[in-house]
Amino acid sequence: MKENLKKHRILTGVAASSGIAVGRALFINRASGGSFSTEIIHPKHFVREEKRLERAVADQACEFENAETKVRGMSQEQSDLLEAYSMICRDPKLMELARKAIRQDRLPAGLAWEKAVRSVLKSFEKIDVPYLRERAEDVKSVGSRVAARLRGRKAEPSPALGCRVIMAHDLTPADTLALAPENILALATEMGGQTSHTGILARGQRLPCVVGVTGLEEAARDGAMVIVDGIRGLVIVNPMPDELAAYQKKQELLNLFEARLRQEAHLPAKTEDGCRVRVYGNIETTNDALRIRDLGGEGIGLYRTEFGYLSRLDLPTEEELYADYTRIVRGMAPDRVVLRTLDIGADKSLAGIPKLEESNPVLGLRSIRLSLYCPDLLRSQCRAILRAATHGNAALMFPMVSGLRELRQAKGIIEEARRELLERGEPCAENLPVGVMIELPSSVFLAPALAKEADFFSIGSNDLIQYILGVDRENKYVSYLYQPLHSAVLEAVRQVVEAARQAGIRVSVCGEMASDPFCLPLLMAMGIDEFSVTPQAIPILKYLIRRLNMPELRKLLAQVYDKVSTETTRRLMEKYMNGRFSQELQFINLGAKEDA
Amino acid sequence: MAHNTEYQAEIETEVIFTATVTVLNDWGLHARPAANLARIAQGFAADIYLNAGEHNANAKSILDILTLAATRHTTLTLTCLGTEAKEAGEAILRFFAGK
Numbered sequence: 001m002k003e004n005l006k007k008h009r010i011l012t013g014v015a016a017s018s019g020i021a022v023g024r025a026l027f028i029n030r031a032s033g034g035s036f037s038t039e040i041i042h043p044k045h046f047v048r049e050e051k052r053l054e055r056a057v058a059d060q061a062c063e064f065e066n067a068e069t070k071v072r073g074m075s076q077e078q079s080d081l082l083e084a085y086s087m088i089c090r091d092p093k094l095m096e097l098a099r100k101a102i103r104q105d106r107l108p109a110g111l112a113w114e115k116a117v118r119s120v121l122k123s124f125e126k127i128d129v130p131y132l133r134e135r136a137e138d139v140k141s142v143g144s145r146v147a148a149r150l151r152g153r154k155a156e157p158s159p160a161l162g163c164r165v166i167m168a169h170d171l172t173p174a175d176t177l178a179l180a181p182e183n184i185l186a187l188a189t190e191m192g193g194q195t196s197h198t199g200i201l202a203r204g205q206r207l208p209c210v211v212g213v214t215g216l217e218e219a220a221r222d223g224a225m226v227i228v229d230g231i232r233g234l235v236i237v238n239p240m241p242d243e244l245a246a247y248q249k250k251q252e253l254l255n256l257f258e259a260r261l262r263q264e265a266h267l268p269a270k271t272e273d274g275c276r277v278r279v280y281g282n283i284e285t286t287n288d289a290l291r292i293r294d295l296g297g298e299g300i301g302l303y304r305t306e307f308g309y310l311s312r313l314d315l316p317t318e319e320e321l322y323a324d325y326t327r328i329v330r331g332m333a334p335d336r337v338v339l340r341t342l343d344i345g346a347d348k349s350l351a352g353i354p355k356l357e358e359s360n361p362v363l364g365l366r367s368i369r370l371s372l373y374c375p376d377l378l379r380s381q382c383r384a385i386l387r388a389a390t391h392g393n394a395a396l397m398f399p400m401v402s403g404l405r406e407l408r409q410a411k412g413i414i415e416e417a418r419r420e421l422l423e424r425g426e427p428c429a430e431n432l433p434v435g436v437m438i439e440l441p442s443s444v445f446l447a448p449a450l451a452k453e454a455d456f457f458s459i460g461s462n463d464l465i466q467y468i469l470g471v472d473r474e475n476k477y478v479s480y481l482y483q484p485l486h487s488a489v490l491e492a493v494r495q496v497v498e499a500a501r502q503a504g505i506r507v508s509v510c511g512e513m514a515s516d517p518f519c520l521p522l523l524m525a526m527g528i529d530e531f532s533v534t535p536q537a538i539p540i541l542k543y544l545i546r547r548l549n550m551p552e553l554r555k556l557l558a559q560v561y562d563k564v565s566t567e568t569t570r571r572l573m574e575k576y577m578n579g580r581f582s583q584e585l586q587f588i589n590l591g592a593k594e595d596a
Numbered sequence: 597m598a599h600n601t602e603y604q605a606e607i608e609t610e611v612i613f614t615a616t617v618t619v620l621n622d623w624g625l626h627a628r629p630a631a632n633l634a635r636i637a638q639g640f641a642a643d644i645y646l647n648a649g650e651h652n653a654n655a656k657s658i659l660d661i662l663t664l665a666a667t668r669h670t671t672l673t674l675t676c677l678g679t680e681a682k683e684a685g686e687a688i689l690r691f692f693a694g695k
Contacts, residue, residue, distance in 0.1 A: 120659050
């Protein structure tokens with residue numbers, strides 16, 4: 001191992017947050033931090049081991065309790081979660097079991113603690129209520145952090161170390177909350193994908209981040225010089241001098257480019273020839289919403305409301321949802337906020353929803369189907385939305401609608417919610433626009449009919465592409481078939497735009513396709529004039545739009561319709577965009593993924 | 597949440613407080629109520645237990661309460677022993693009664 005210490009390694013992962021950082025590594029949470037000594041202890045050390053245990057537990061609990069004061073703008077869910085963590089940490093049952101393991105089994109503190117945690121986890125396994133059984137994850141998370149302390153590894157980088165690239169096997173929400181952002185240059189983890197919590201946090205703090213880096217723990221030692229390339233998804237350990245110089249140069253250029261983007265962010269999204277389009281942001285939390293305006297966003301085109309349900313231990317009440325939604329709607333007014341109703345599958349466990357063992361969850365009880373299966377849940381969310389909508393410019397949107405019957409059923413629930421509110425004497429929005437997400441091929445075929453009963457369409461390109469092409473892009477054996485520029489996908493978009501135009505309703509694109517520079521020109525040429533993208537993509541999208549012109553784009557689209565082959569379309573678009581934006585494209589993470 | 601019976605006695609020096617309580621909130625004793633209950637129990641010197649069938653939970657332990665898996669309509673036996681048993685019992689009844 002020693003000879004690997006300075007070994008140059010280039011590791012690939014998933015670029016989760018753009019940017020480049022050069023600095024020294026600091027590991028805070030390895031998968032196996034080495035095992036504890038298994039020797040039994042002498043009775044004269046019982047008290048010493050108990051003291052070590054109490055100390056580690058108290059320190060960890062304090063860290064959870066203090067995290068709140070350190071992290072500005074923490075949501076209620078996050079703060080509840082931390083409180084539950086601290087209660088689990090200080091739980092008398094765990095302590096009693098661990099003490100018993102010290103005194104009866106004569107185990108040292110670390111092993112005794114791990115035994116106590118295992119024993120509690122075993123009793124959780126027997127629980128037959130899924131949303132209670134799932135709490136085992138919290139016990140594990142707390143347990144491993146106390147264990148790390150007993151190994152002598154502190155979970156938090158000390159400010160004295162200066163700024164570091166934080167590395168970890170995986171980061172739990174509690175880990176990331178406990179980190180002080182001002183001491184972090186970048187994040188890199190062995191586990192995780194684009195949508196993992198770490199990536200979300202990194203994007204929020206504008207820290208470069210690469211996740212899912214296989215071999216990271218083995219290759220990088222504490223203090224090693226590393227480069228984190230959040231554009232291409234690379235971690236370079238012990239870089240060569242020329243690499244280091246190249247990256248420092250690239251970092252400078254990137255800084256200049258970003259400064260330019262910031263300067264231009266507030267200019268309107270208008271093409272060279274004066275065609276005005278709208279650029280909105282996709283958000284998940286109330287915190288995300290705060291950034292939209294700074295980034296030049298003209299509103300929120302997709303508010304994924306799942307986070308309010310999943311980031312907590314129980315179900316949110318109507319009042320809590322109302323408070324969250326109101327904060328966003330009021331904060332963004334008079335700009336628009338489109339709230340998408342709950343869009344999760346029965347594979348995600350949610351308090352109060354049956355956790356199903358479905359053989360094919362993607363085609364199962366999910367999204368609007370799940371909401372219609374649990375109408376109380378949907379009604380409660382609709383009430384919260386109807387009430388929040390009185391504070392600004394809000395709209396509601398149903399995900400994964402397959403046809404008219406579902407749309408009518410779901411709209412029926414909005415009406416029930418409205419009646420309930422009227423009975424309660426609660427103010428609610430009179431004319432809440434109700435939109436349909438176009439994500440299933442059936443909704444493309446039925447777009448003309450749906451357009452008559454919907455106030456707007458929003459194309460959720462990620463799912464639409466997945467269902468049209470029958471491809472799971474997370475599956476590495478078939479992901480090459482996931483092609484946003486596939487002729488069938490473009491034809492679907494064309495049909496949807498046409499149906500919307502006939503009915504006189506608006507249509508936006510809110511998936512990744514909207515921020516893909518190679519798709520953007522074609523979408524614009526087809527007549528899409530609203531784009532909703534991940535917040536950090538707003539400035540670059542506006543930058544590109546401001547440098548395009550419609551007659552040229554229409555010519556491109558005609559060529560694409562003419563060619564019909566996906567491969568030629570791809571080449572045509574790459575040639576065109578690389579010709580126009582050769583400098584800029586090197587700073588855009590072309591593989592960026594996002595759920596929509 | 598409501599309680600059906602209440603029984604109080606003093607055996608020698610130890611105070612005992614017992615009662616039957618029914619979980620009435622929608623999602624049962626899930627994380628947030630479990631945390632609140634444990635916090636209330638921790639405020640008393642008494643030993644406080646909740647029984648559901650063969651499960652016996654220390655009411656001061658959020659983990660014990662969660663593993664009771666007490667869903668809506670579950671009936672639990674509350675037992676408080678020792679100093680402050682009565683006060684603790686009453687506080688816990690108030691919790692189950694919803695205030």
